[in-house]
Amino acid sequence: MITTVFQGLVNWFIPQHMADDLHTRKRVQMFIISHIFGPIIATPIPLFLWSADPQPWPHVLVLALSIYGFWPFLALVKLFPRAYTPLAMASVLNLSFAILWGTYNYGGTSSPFLVWFVLTPLLAFMYLGSTWTARIFVLAQITLGLASLYGFYLFGDFPEHIPVNDMVVAGLLSALGANIYVFMMAAYYSSVVDSQSELIKEIDRHQYTLKALTSAKDDAERANGAKSDFLAKMSHELRTPLNAVLGYSEILLEDAELDGRGEQIADLQKISAAGKHLLAMVNDILDISKIEAGKMALHIETVDLGKLIDEVEATGRPLAAKNTNSFVVERGKDLGMMRADATKLRQAIFNLLSNAAKFTQNGTITLSAKRTGDWVDIAVIDTGIGISREQQQALFSNFSQASSKIAAVYGGTGLGLSLSQNLCRLMGGQIEIESELGAGSRFTIHLPAQVDQTMPLPTEMPIVPLTTRADDDFLNDAEDDAVKRKVGHAGMNGHSNDHDKRERVLVVDDDRNFLELAERLFIRENYTPICSDAPQSALQIARTVKPSAIFLDILMPGFDGWDVLAALKSDPVTADIPVFMISILAERSKALAAGADGIVMKPFDAAKVKAALAALRSTRGRNRAANV
Known part of the structure; x- marks a missing residue:
């Protein structure tokens, strides 16, 4: 309790602009503590001299005023926080004056008070730090002080208010006070060093942790790069046979339709649909890997929002009709133009419409578009099965679906919503969801009307002369x-x-x-x-x-x-x-x-x-x- 109160008192004297720097705060704390206890430790000396000196006036009083003059420095630091450095220098000069004044009047160069002079460089560096200004100041005041004493010794006489033989008690009090003072300062300095040692150890631990994290980050980046390369290569390897599957199935389908081979038409349509479904999965995985690797580029263009909704409506209406759903389009006034990546925006809307059509039967799917200031909201509302609040938490994660039961009944990979959310975030917006289990869902694409080009377009390829031996x-x-x-x-x-x-x-x-x-x-x-x-x-x-x-x-x-x-x-x-x-x-x-x-x-x-x-x-x- 006492320690807490004392620490609070010390902190109260510390100037606010110096409290944020750890090293500066420690120096100011040393200054305040030494100024609180210094006069108390030195009090026995003027009391002894007053009683032992037959004529103590005025030299003992001057010494006492100099000793108790350290306390006003506390108030001056509080009143003039920006003047800490000159006040600390003045305090060191006051200490030197007290020591030299006591030495001159009681014993001269043989005075027992001269031992206190060792404290002046110690306290000066504690108060001011080891700057060149502090070093020059300390060296100058020590040199001038000792030179003054030596000058009096050579060219003058020291007064003998008390015989040197009678100053044994004064010497013991001086040595005791100086040792107590040094002990107190050393103990405090030791605690500072210990705390700094702990801080250094903590810094070392943090540096070790940082190195471990950096190493883990590098490993993760290498793994992510390897994953991206793998996905790109696998995408190419998968698309190459898919190209043949879809291409030849379409040729065969056209031939079968011309020849009227009904059974083959159905089989070929299944082959084509399965191939297109696999192709969509490959495309989604590749797009997600490009977004995660920061390599997805935006192609910003001026988009007529009304025409975009018309295009989406043309595709969405037959999509909704598959499960006997009605399709409604609601348009706000003055949709106007927007700057965005039309392909990615259209892809996100189609994903939402596809999900709505999949999870809604004999219901209503509504496509709503409106413009509010500098933002565009495109919503897909359905009256389908809905999504609980717990299921919504991971809905936009890769390969995540509302539940395993829904995945088993309705199928899907869980990539569509994740990809759509990432595409919208890439354009500076997001997809928001409002849904209740059994009461349908509302997915809203919230985008700025002016999408920034967050990723620069690839630079133009250099022109490389192409030599050929073809004839x-x-x-x-x-x-x-x-x-x-x-x-x-x-x-x-x-x-x-x-x-x-x-x-x-x-x-x-x-x-x-x-x-x-x-x-x-x-x-x-x-x-x-x-x-x-x-x-x-x-x-x-x-x-x-x-x-x-x-x-x-x-x-x-x-x-x-x-x-x-x-x-x-x-x-x-x-x-x-x-x-x-x-x-x-x-x-x-x-x-x-x-x-x-x-x-x-x-x-x-x-x-x-x-x-x-x-x-x-x-x-x-x-x-x-x-x-x-």
Whole structure:
């Protein structure tokens, strides 16, 4: 209790601006404690001198005033906190004066009070620290004090108020007081050192913990990088066979529909649906891994919110009708334009609509859009099974669903909501949920009307000169082979054999199975495909054939698609030929920045081919980008 009260008193005297720094606070605490107890410890000396000196006036009184003059320094520090340093210097000078005054009047150079002079540098450094100012000050006052005593010794006489032989008691009191004072200061200084040692040990422990955390962070980053690489490679490996599954199933489905083979149509539709479902899962996993790795880029554009809702409505209405649900669209006034990534926003809305249609039967699904100031709210409301508050806690986690029972009944991977939430957060917003079990759900996409470009677009690819050893014989052989295969397939499907009238398109990909599929798809669209699995020859083929468009795969060994694109755009003969990049990754921004006219996502199906070619026709003669 006493210790607490005393510590509170000491802290009360410490200036506020010095209390935050640990070392400064310790020095001020030393100053205050020494000034509280110093005069008390030295009190026996003036009392003894007053009683032993037959004529104590005025030298004993001057000594006493100097000793008790330390107490006013406490009030001065409290009143003038910014003047701590000059007040500490004045206190040290006052101590030196008291010691020298007592030494001069009682014993001179043989005075028992001279032992106190050792305290002046000790206290000065405790008060002021070991700055150069403190060092010069201490050295100067010690030198001047001792020089003054020695000058009196050489050129004057010391007064003899009390004979030296009668000052034994004064010497004992002086030695006792000085030792008590030093003991007290040393004990306090020892506690400071101990506390600093504990602090240093704590710092060492924290540094060790920091090193361990840094090491764990590095391991986690390496593991995350390995995971991202693994997912990207696996995504590519999965999409390659999926490309063949979806492409050939669509070709076979078209043939079956033309021939009226009903049983095969149903089977092929199941194959196509299963392939598309697997492709959606692969896409979601890849998108989530890109977001977690900070590599997901935004393509910010001006979006007509009304038209976007129209597009979503066209897709959402048949989706809702599958479970005999009614579909309602509510539009707020003045939806206007917004700046956002339309593809990612549309993807998030479709995910919410898909979930609503899945978990609602014979009910109502409502799509609501409104604008409030600088924010846009797009809500999907359903009258389905609802979600309890406990289940909502982990609803936006990867591979998480409301419950295992729901997953068993309705299926799904638990990636849609997590991906949608991450996409909205990437655009500066979020998805909010309101739901009760058995009473339906409301998912609201809350986005700023002006989405910031949080991630910069990839820089333009450098133009790399592309050398090739391809010659006309290789070109003619490749074209003849393509034409022969085209003619044979066209004859089976009832197409005209007059391929010379068809526009030529160049397809470059290292996967020969993909080239065969692309060839059949382009023939169906009444084009003459020229296919090559040698990217080194792409420039020479394009210069010779001058195709209407070039479809160029990105991931190829040796010269990849970016190198070929750079070479095509740097050559004056081929610079104006539209180029569509073929990719398993959504790299539209990078493709546009590198000079491509658009990007076609794998798997390569008829719908994407038609869309790409339609965009090509609509932009012919203009250098305008199209995204498919």
